[in-house]
Amino acid sequence: MPAERLTLLERYGGLLASDGITRGLIGPREVPRLWERHLLNCALLAPLIGDGASVADLGSGAGLPGMVLAIARPDLRITLVEPMARRVEFLEEVRAELGLDVRVVRARAEQWEGPAAFDVVTARALAPLARLLAWGMPLVASGGCLLAMKGSSAADEIAAAQSELTRRRAGAELVTSSVSGCQPITVVRVVRETGSGIGWRSESARRHRRERA
Template sequence: MSDVSRETPLAPESARGAFPSDRWPLIERFVELLATDGVVRGLIGPREAPRLWERHVLNCAAVAEAVPSGATVADLGSGAGLPGLVLAIARPDLSVTVVEPLLRRTTFLDEVVADVGLDNVVVRRGRAEELHGSERFDVVTARALAPLGRLLGWGLPLVAPGGALLAMKGSSAADEIAAAEKTLRAWRCGAPEILTVTAGDGVSTATLVRVAPTSGRR
């Protein structure tokens, strides 16, 4: 990795529009930790560090536009905290639980939460299935975790009545919905929606598949 710079990438000027002004120091510090400790610990690929803002942080910040005010959020397979910690920084009104099974990742997440000072985040080490039957959330998120069909089984049991699963899927969204057709029917979900949301910077976007369980789900 000696040929890859570990310097913290500079934020695009427009990025400030995606975060409340009083939260700007928090997101800057998070990006610094991602670009340094996150790379050293293998949570972020070294070649991803220079494009953390554009490819990762602002992409995740766009998800905040689809989350209701005051919601409880579970971010499954949070990894380095994407999108969970970005949502918690961008939206202090949210209560965010980041769920991650690997110890080295939850250790990093705990350290970031303490360093940045995020009092609206809980770090849970474990798999989504371990929360089934004990916890529900208004919104369940996931980024690059699994195909939609598999993600439904992990995430839908955690969605509270009236809530939704928001899966970050990009250009594969329509194909994944088609591939998950039988699973969607089995879960008696409403018709999935493909949402394109734009971050507060007015530039960065994310493509989401929104799945809302019906009251008659299995």
């Protein structure tokens, strides 16, 4: 990561360790492990995303991983989706303080349809995979993917979500990302089968038809 981006990450870490604590966005016990458990952990997601991709980070919370991705990868077009007002306020302040080109939307992941489809949809510890598929896959553009940061239960979650994956004609795989000196992360990458016709537009159309019925 270039030095100027690392400086921004350090400033963001400082905001998390100060305002993030006083506003109850992260616990005080997280401060000693802020870099290893949160900042560097989220930065490891960046190599899995293509150049110039549009990204929707669902349930962004205090900005993890979306804000870290915006810092590490200024080429990405990132939208942070978060329902809680105090978290949205913090995200807006971080965006302004660090001069980041991100969009912040106050909405629940399961209700937000988005203005368009995204190349990548991300989520970190938001919901079990089966539920996350229902929220995230309608937002994924053709040829895009859902990247869900998971822990040791990732394989079990894929197994439990098989019926939902089949229904959505999508496949899931485990992907790891690591750099020297950091604990590797486990990511579930979900990709829709080519030509499945299941995307943002078709999902939204079905929703509107159900609402009119």
